[in-house]
Amino acid sequence: MEKFKSLDVLKQQAILEAALEEFAEHGYDMASTNRIVKKAGIGKGMLFYYFNSKKELFHHLVSYSFDLVVKEYFNLVDLSEKDFIERFKQASKVKLKAQTENRHVFNFIGMVMLEKGLELPEDLQKQFKELQRQGYALVYEGIDTSLFKQDVDVEKTFNLIRWAIEGYQNELLRKLEGQKMAAIDFDPYWQEFYEYLDILKRSFYK
Amino acid sequence: MEKFKSLDVLKQQAILEAALEEFAEHGYDMASTNRIVKKAGIGKGMLFYYFNSKKELFHHLVSYSFDLVVKEYFNLVDLSEKDFIERFKQASKVKLKAQTENRHVFNFIGMVMLEKGLELPEDLQKQFKELQRQGYALVYEGIDTSLFKQDVDVEKTFNLIRWAIEGYQNELLRKLEGQKMAAIDFDPYWQEFYEYLDILKRSFYK
DNA sequence: ACACCTTTTGACCACAGTGGTCAATAGAAT
DNA sequence: ATTCTATTGACCACTGTGGTCAAAAGGTGT
Numbered sequence: 001m002e003k004f005k006s007l008d009v010l011k012q013q014a015i016l017e018a019a020l021e022e023f024a025e026h027g028y029d030m031a032s033t034n035r036i037v038k039k040a041g042i043g044k045g046m047l048f049y050y051f052n053s054k055k056e057l058f059h060h061l062v063s064y065s066f067d068l069v070v071k072e073y074f075n076l077v078d079l080s081e082k083d084f085i086e087r088f089k090q091a092s093k094v095k096l097k098a099q100t101e102n103r104h105v106f107n108f109i110g111m112v113m114l115e116k117g118l119e120l121p122e123d124l125q126k127q128f129k130e131l132q133r134q135g136y137a138l139v140y141e142g143i144d145t146s147l148f149k150q151d152v153d154v155e156k157t158f159n160l161i162r163w164a165i166e167g168y169q170n171e172l173l174r175k176l177e178g179q180k181m182a183a184i185d186f187d188p189y190w191q192e193f194y195e196y197l198d199i200l201k202r203s204f205y206k
Numbered sequence: 207m208e209k210f211k212s213l214d215v216l217k218q219q220a221i222l223e224a225a226l227e228e229f230a231e232h233g234y235d236m237a238s239t240n241r242i243v244k245k246a247g248i249g250k251g252m253l254f255y256y257f258n259s260k261k262e263l264f265h266h267l268v269s270y271s272f273d274l275v276v277k278e279y280f281n282l283v284d285l286s287e288k289d290f291i292e293r294f295k296q297a298s299k300v301k302l303k304a305q306t307e308n309r310h311v312f313n314f315i316g317m318v319m320l321e322k323g324l325e326l327p328e329d330l331q332k333q334f335k336e337l338q339r340q341g342y343a344l345v346y347e348g349i350d351t352s353l354f355k356q357d358v359d360v361e362k363t364f365n366l367i368r369w370a371i372e373g374y375q376n377e378l379l380r381k382l383e384g385q386k387m388a389a390i391d392f393d394p395y396w397q398e399f400y401e402y403l404d405i406l407k408r409s410f411y412k
Numbered sequence: 413a414c415a416c417c418t419t420t421t422g423a424c425c426a427c428a429g430t431g432g433t434c435a436a437t438a439g440a441a442t
Numbered sequence: 443a444t445t446c447t448a449t450t451g452a453c454c455a456c457t458g459t460g461g462t463c464a465a466a467a468g469g470t471g472t
Contacts (some may be wrong), residue, residue: 005450033431043450048432150407153252160405163373164366171369199358199366203409209419239460249421254461 004050015040015050017104020061024107027115028058030040059124062112065105066127072098074134082144084158085197085205088165092193093137100181147205161200168196207266210256221246221256223310225267230313233321234264265330268318271311272333278304280340287392288350290364291403291411294371297344298399306387367406374402 004012010172018039023031033054037044051057076094081087099106112118120128145154176184210218224245229237239260243250257263265284282300287293318324325412326334345368351360 004282032429034429044431044452046448047451049448052432054431061426136376149409152408153401156402156405159374159377160370160402163377164370168365168370171365195359196362196366197360203355238458240458249464250423250460251421255419258461260460395439 001051001056003177004083007050011042015042015047016061019057020065020104020108023058023061024104024111027111028118033057059121061108062120062124063127065109065112066131067125068102068105069098069109069131070134072102074138077138079137079142083147084143085201087143088139088161089130089197092165092169096186103181137181149204149206152204157204161204164196164200168193207257207262213256213335218246221248221253222270223268225263226271226310226314229264229267230310230317233317234324265327267314268326268330269333271315271318272330272337274308274311275304275315275337276340278308280344283344285343285348288348289353290349290367291407293349294345294367295403298371298375302392309387347392353412355410358410364408367410368404370406374399 004015015036019031019036020041022036026032031054033047034044037047040047047057051060073095076098077091079087081090130132140158143158148154148157172189210221221242225237225242228242228245232238237260239253240250243253244247246253253263279301282304283293283297285293287296346364349364354360354363382390
């Protein structure tokens with residue numbers, strides 16, 4: 001592992017990217033170390049020289065990805081925004097940027113979340129819990145609930161808005177999948193997104 | 207195939223269930239015919255005596271599942287209900303019942319929808335398109351749009367409501383996963399669900 | 413009892429691909 | 443020239459695959 005970290009950064013990147021992509025696409029069991037080394041352009045031996053096993057490599061990727069999400073996404077959201085929907089809008093912007101610049105990382109994390117029967121060592125479990133906590137804070141912490149209509153259950157309203165927005169984003173992702181993120185002009189989609197947010201505001205706010 | 211169809215219905219069921227479960231859990235490539243025959247309680251040879259290959263078995267399952275969804279779900283939704291949210295409520299009831307009684311089928315279809323690079327023969331593709339069409343009609347056909355507030359984009363409002371409801375259902379499913387469907391008392395969840403629908407009505411309807 | 417046909421079994425096959433190893437090399441540093 | 447590290451890829455034992463087929467078992471009519 002120190003061997004790996006004292007490597008040329010570009011080569012590190014190449015290996016990480018190759019491995020992230022492979023795991024994201026095939027899941028842990030079906031991911032092939034042979035394909036990883038081929039994609040990364042290194043000899044088979046090196047992978048096991050840097051990391052000692054497939055599992056160790058995987059754990060490193062998990063930790064790396066968690067860190068990246070926190071640094072490039074969570075930490076960049078302005079928690080002083082008290083308006084729930086505005087907060088969400090802002091978070092969406094930051095997230096999209098991070099996602100565009102780190103496609104493999106986000107896909108990889110998606111796979112980690114979905115895969116059943118994956119057992120992580122305790123330290124990574126902890127990191128994962130922390131990630132969830134921060135993700136929760138991102139959406140709920142310090143929200144001004146007085147903006148909502150008075151007679152409704154605030155938590156339920158939160159959820160409805162959250163689900164609606166996530167639904168839009170998922171549907172958009174599915175529609176755009178296959179296209180190179182970087183090549184897409186997102187402006188019209190932002191436009192559309194804002195219109196949806198507007199409807200939500202008019203419906204749920206005073 | 208005629209061999210299979212002239213089999214005792216219970217044995218047919220056992221084989222289908224075993225295969226559906228195996229494919230749903232592992233995807234096409236990783237599904238093992240060995241495990242299927244073991245689960246189904248038949249000898250290895252029989253699977254290839256009934257169906258000639260793994261692929262043929264898979265295609266039969268797809269067709270069977272599509273038919274079942276139409277018969278046990280789509281056809282049972284009352285399209286004369288013009289209220290969008292009421293329609294959704296009704297569809298949810300029917301769907302849950304079908305899902306409880308045919309867990310493997312619904313899981314299997316979920317896997318078929320998600321799996322990438324799956325190529326279906328033309329007739330199944332057609333069946334699939336038809337399924338999508340009916341699913342669309344289920345939610346949008348014959349809806350009374352005059353119930354909504356006047357100044358909003360109806361289609362966008364449809365979508366927001368749909369996403370919110372689907373979001374609730376997905377989150378519930380995740381929360382309950384692992385438990386035996388049949389053993390769950392759904393009443394409190396229906397209660398909760400209705401409360402969410404109520405908020406939606408008060409927010410989006412006149 | 414026999415023949416004839418269908419159904420059923422599971423040992424067996426060739427093969428593909430796995431994670432991991434290690435002797436051999438190439439490079440760098442002293 | 444020597445020592446140490448970085449790097450390669452052929453190789454290994456192993457696991458599991460989809461599919462086959464000779465043999466056995468069951469059923470039916472004569």
